[in-house]
Amino acid sequence: MVENKPTDLFHGHPLPAWICEPHTARIIDVNEAAVKAFGYSRQQCVGVCLHDILREQDRPYEVHTAPVMYEDKNCWLMAAHPAVPGEDGASGAASRLREVMRFSKTGIAELTLGTGELTLSAELLELLEESPEAPLRMTLAAFIDKYVTEQDRALIYDKIKEGMYDAGQPVSRVRVEFKMITAMGTVKDIEAMGSFLPDGVAIGMFRDVTRRKQRRLERQTLNMIASRTSNGILMIDARGRITWVNQGFVRISGYALEEVVGRVPTFLNGPETSPETLAYMENMMRQGRTFRTELIHYTKSGNKYWVDVEVIPLVGEDEEPPGFMVVQSDITSLKTAVQEMLRSEELLRTITDHAPLVVFMKDLQGRYTFYNKLFKDKFIRVPPPKHGLYTDHDLFEPSQAEVFTSSDQTVLSSGRLEEFEQEVVTDGRSETYLAIKFPLRDEHGRVCALAGVALSITERKRDEVELYQKRRALKKQNQVLEIINLAQLQFIRDVKPTIFFHTALKNILALTESELGFIGEVLERNGEPYVRTFALIDTRDEELTPQDPGNIGAGVEFQGVGAPLERVIRLGETVVTNRPSKDPRPGYPPLRSFIGIPILRSGIQVGMIGLANKAGGYGNAFRQELQPLVIVIGYIIEALRTDQERKASEDMIRESEKRLRETADSLAESEARYRSIVDDQQEMICRYTPDWRLTFVNRAFERTFSHHKQLIGESIFNFLPGRVHRERREFLEGVVAGTIKPRALQHETVLGDGTHQWQEWIDVPLRNAQGEVYEIQSIGHDITGRKKLEAEQARLDKIVRESYNEIYLFNIDTLCFEFANTSALRNVGYSLEELTRMKFSDLFYYPDEFALQALLGPLRRGETDRIQLQIKHSRKNGVYYDVDTVIQLLEGRSFVAIATDITQKLITEKKLISSVLEKEVLIKEIHHRVKNNLQLISSIIYIKILALGKSDVSDFLENTRKKIHSIALIHERLLQTNNLDKVEISDYLGKMLYDLQAAHDNQSMQLTIKAEIPKTVFDLDTAIYCGLIVNELVTNAMKHAFKDRGEGTIVVSLVKDVNTFILQVRDDGITLPESIVPDHAGSFGMQLLQIFAKQLNGAMEIIREKGTIFLIRFNQRVV
Incomplete structure (x- = not known):
């Protein structure tokens, strides 16, 4: 298949050949063989109809046509061959057509419409990815089932029918696109052209258009992206001419799309466009490579602008670039800004090189983008790195570089000017600099760089250090005295111990510049010493470890923590270490330095002070500096121990008093809880003395009997009808005496509103330790509803037992009778005792028990709620009688059967049926006579019509006769059916x-x-x-x-x-x-x-x- 452009095979083929427009045969391209054979150049042929050229020739030509793709358009490949006299036209045409198809790569199939047989060409087999040995013949249905996707099969058959039945054309042509499944399982998009000839043969031509569809989709996607970007995009063909530009290009250059299509992009160049850049671009495009460069272009109005150009080759099927995509970005403002920056940088360097300060600038990655001459003379001792810009790690020691980098990050994070004092070591000499660093911002206000100046203050710094050390020693002595004075004042004023020790420890940490510290008491447990802290502070977080302000013994305990703390509490010696790498154990704060000072009283260690993590470590001088404070703290710890013992005795006394109060409160709470519980109960609860006076009632009792009167002190017999007083009193006296066991009694009561209510009460005597009854507690509830239900149950029971219908109850499993009412027992003649020894099948006339079980099965399974049947009952004397029986399932445990004696009813029904049959015979006789009479009337009218001849009267009589006939037909139909009114x-x-x-x-x-x-x-x-x-x-x-x-x-x-x-x-x-x-x-x-x-x-x-x-x-x- 010819794709995108004519191939070398087309131009070099020996047959004259043309690429033509479909249907019009206007020439688009021509090969060399055609130019030589017909004498027309390519320019003379283009646009001319091929048939006009062939008509001018002296000899006849055979023209063979095949569909091809030319520059993404459907075209015809037309090849001409002189007609050979005597040659079989069909075989010759076929051989020349194969010659044409050899380079068109179009698959051909010939369909015989009469037989449905399909002949495939070798090109079509190749398109189907079949082996050369595959059969060339198959039926049309087999071809479609094997190679056409299921959703397109109906479409193919419709197109074939369309071509077969288009009788208006001598040669009918159809076109269709469908998806093909090859022998290798590949799915291809296929374009098929079918020609239906008058001799019953159809020629089909198949072309693979998968790549064409893919490229079309890619172009659509590219166009969508290109139309939405602000960059300029140009599409250039293989000849270097512009085929399309986007709106970004129009905005940048000022040229419209129609002004640039077909032109070479060199018209955008001008006097300042670099020839070297143009030569480089031409070379890279010739090699088909992607590249990027910067170039000067000119707008339509003549203004110069800089563009960043990226050229991307577009590769076709034959891996040759059919064109290029050019992406342009306008960088004019960026170029202008860079030039202005270079001019400003020269001026800045001239000024800073004559200043007595170190001046520098860094980018956000910490690289020096500018420094003055003094910076270069003092700090630059190494050649430039490969990337061209120095960093702090290139110029300084790692520790110094980290300090400088950290200060840079402080400035960039805060976004404001910061001042730093920094030590710098160069050529073995240490110098101190006062550095000022500040951020630089762009036009949008964002930090884009960092600048700084530094002044050497080495001499001044040395004098300041000596003065500082002298002042510091004097300050420490004063601080120790102030701490001692404050501790004494707090102790005298009886300040809480934890506050006192926390204040003292905080002052000691400030004095010694330590991060961690504690003051603790040394105690023993099981013969092993340990420390329990009075105060524990970590100044890094400024948090005090939570402790009970009222209890000095509520601190953190240290025991078995290992050296160096163990040496202090066991030996009572001061321990100083500035490398405690393994101390203390894991889980405790890391220690860089540590000093432990024991606190002694009368040669006995009562406590210790621990300090840690002072910058530079501790020295033995610290023990001497803190000794006065250690003595004072020792006195205070000893006084606290004495005071603690006194407080322990007082606490024991207070604890005893507290327990007595709690016992009394518990009793009061218990009484309140009892009242709360009984008040929430629905039952009526009361207590009364052995002389029957109420001492307590709950809310339920009060709601029932109160009616706005005081109940406490009332006699319980005031709430009972007089007729039950004697019985109730004798019962209560027996309960109190212990001769009657408490049990529930049911009786009427008189409510607060005077009405009566049935209630149930149970009375329980309450006895003291001596076994004497001091109160009786009674609990009662309303049983009026239950009494009504019992009465209703008794009434229903009477109805069931005395019902006219026979009612039976029998077991769901054994079918044995469990109950029968009076009517049932009277009708069957059995007693209830006799009936309960019998089964349901013994009384009811049914084939056998298995059949009866099958009948009752749907009731058991819940498939129906009742079964109704007519059956015979057997009386005790052996006489059977008819009953209408309804059987239902009762509560899933028993069957209930209700039977009605229908003996007399059946006799009456038989009499009624006999009477109805007699009347039906009479009604049929009537219908028969009516039908005959109507037909007689119809016949008389018909005879009259014949006698009258054709007239209005005869027409009226005819209509009347037909109406009578329709009514007679009704009676005829009624006689032929069993229904006399339907x-x-x-x-x-x-x-x-x-x-x-x-x-x-x-x-x-x-x-x-x-x-x-x-x-x-x-x-x-x-x-x-x-x-x-x-x-x-x-x-x-x-x-x-x-x-x-x-x-x-x-x-x-x-x-x-x-x-x-x-x-x-x-x-x-x-x-x-x-x-x-x-x-x-x-x-x-x-x-x-x-x-x-x-x-x-x-x-x-x-x-x-x-x-x-x-x-x-x-x-x-x-x-």
């Missing part, structure tokens, strides 16, 4: 329509009568009026609707719409005149129709559409 309407109307069509005597007109009536049963009156309406409408249509016509159709239908029936009679004859409407009927027939419709409680409607339609809507109950 008519099956489809059968009745069908027979009527058949008779009407049989009576049609116009031989010159072919009449068809159709019935579309479902099987529906109507009552007798409805059926008669439906028959009269249909008879009238069909007769009128036969008479008037088809005048001067050779054929006609009448359709009678009946449909149901929800609860409404629609009877429809329509014909395709002459439309009924507009003057005839149902409400203003002029004819006798229309008046009859109105009367019949009203008898059906319906309405009539006329529709004039392709004939006439009569609709009668009526509501009628279907029998």
Whole structure:
């Protein structure tokens, strides 16, 4: 397949060949063989119709055509060959067509329409990825099933049908695109062209357009991206001409799309455009490589601008670039800013090189972008690094570089000017500098760099250090005295111990410049010494370890922590270490330095002071500096121990008093809790003395009996009716004496409003330690509802037992009787004791017990809630009688059967049935006589019609006869069925329509009568009026609707719409005149129709559409 441009094979092929537009055959391109054979150059051929050139030739030519792709367009490849005399036209054309196809890469298939056989070309087999040994012939259906995706198969068959049945063209052509599945499983997009020839042969040409569709999608995506970017984008073909630009290019250059398409981009260059850059770009494009450079272009108005250009080759199928994509970014403002910066940098260097200060600038990565001459002379001792810019790590020792970098980050983080004093070692000499650093910001206010100046203050710093050390020694002595004075004052004022020790420790940490510290008491546990802190401070977080302000013993304990702390508390010696790398154990704060000072009283260690993490470590001088303070703290610890012992005794006394108060409070709470519990109960609770006076009632008792009067002190017998006083008193006296056990009693009570209520009470005596009853507690609740239920239950039980119907209860599993009411026992003659030894199957006449179990199965499984059947019962004397029995499942445990004696009912039913049969025979006789009489009347009218001949009277009599016949037909149908008052309407109307069509005597007109009536049963009156309406409408249509016509159709239908029936009679004859409407009927027939419709409680409607339609809507109950 020729893709994108003519191939070398096309231009070098020996056959004359042209690329032409489809259908018009106008030439687009021509090969060398055609130029030589016909004498026309390429410029002369382009745009000319190939057939015009061939007509000018002296000899005939055979032209062979194949579809190809040329520059992404559908074209024809047309090859010409002189006609050879005597050569078989078919074989010669085929061989030359194969020669043309050899370089067109188009798959060919020939379809014989009569047999459906398909012949495949070698190119098509290659397109299908089949092996050369694959068969060249197969059926069309096999080809489609194997190689066409399922969703496109129907499309292929439709296109073949379209080509086969297009009889308007001598040669029918169709085109279709579909998805093909090759033998290797690859899915391809295929374009197929089919030519259907008059000799029953179709030629199909197949081309793979997968890559074309992919490129089209890629171009659409690229166009979408290019249209939305602010950069300029140009598309250039292989000849170097612009084919498309985006809006970004139009905005930058000022040129519109139509002004640049087809031009070489060199028109954008100008006097200042670098020739070397242009030569570089031309070389890179020739090699088909991606590259990027900067270039000066000129706008349409002549203004110069800088662009950053990136050129990307677009690779085609043959890996040769069919063109390039050029992306341009306008960098004019950036170039201008860089030039201004270079001029400013020169001026700045001139000023700073003559200043007595070190001046420098750094970027955000810490690289020196500028420094003056003094900086270079003092600090630069190494050659520049490979990246060209120095950093602090290139110029200074690692520790110094880290300090400088840290100070830079402080400035950049804060965003403001910062002042630093920094030590710098160069050439073995240490110098001190006062450095000022500040951030630099861009036009948007963002920090973009850092600048700084530094002044050497080495001499001044040395004098300041000596003065500082002397002042510091004096200050420490004063601080120790102040701490001692403050400690004594706090102790005298009885300040809380933890506050006292915390204040002292805080002052000691400030004095010694330590980060961690504690003051603790040395104690013993199981013979092992340990330290419990009074105060523990970490100045890094400025947090005091939580302690109980009122308890000096609530601190942190240190025990078994190892050296150096162990040496202090065990030996009572001062321990100083400035490298405690392994101390203390894991989990404790890391220690860089440590000093532990013991606190002694009378040679006994009572405490210690621990300090840690002083910068530079501790010396032995610290012990001497702190000795006065250590002595004072020792005195205070000893005094605290004495005071602590005294407080312990006082605490024991207070604890005893507290327990006594808690016991009393507990008793009060218990009483309150008891009242809260009983007040929340729904039951009535009261307590009363042995002389029956109330001492306590809960809320429920109070709501029931109070009625706005005081209850406490009342006698409990005030709430009882007089008739129960004696019984209740004797019972309570027996409970108090212990001769009667407490139990529940039910009796009436008198409520607060005077009404009576049934209640149940239980009375429990309360005894003291001596066993004497001091109170009785009673709990009661309302049982009025229960009493009513018991009465109702007794009433229902009486109803069941005395019911006229027989009621049986039998076991769900064994079917043994459990209960039978009085009526049942009286009818069957058994006693209840005899019946409970029998099964249900013993009494009821049923084939066997297994059949009975099967009958009861649906009840057990819950598939039904009742079973009703007529069955025979067996009395004790062996006599059977008929019963109507209903069986139900009762609470999942038993079956209940209710049986009614229907012996007399069955006798009565038999008499009624016999009477009905006699009446049905009489009614049938009546229908028979009515039918015969109506038929006799119809026959008399018919004879009269024959005697009168054709006249209005004969027509009236004929219509009357047909109406009588329709009524007689009703009686005939009733005689043929078992129902004497119901008519099956489809059968009745069908027979009527058949008779009407049989009576049609116009031989010159072919009449068809159709019935579309479902099987529906109507009552007798409805059926008669439906028959009269249909008879009238069909007769009128036969008479008037088809005048001067050779054929006609009448359709009678009946449909149901929800609860409404629609009877429809329509014909395709002459439309009924507009003057005839149902409400203003002029004819006798229309008046009859109105009367019949009203008898059906319906309405009539006329529709004039392709004939006439009569609709009668009526509501009628279907029998």
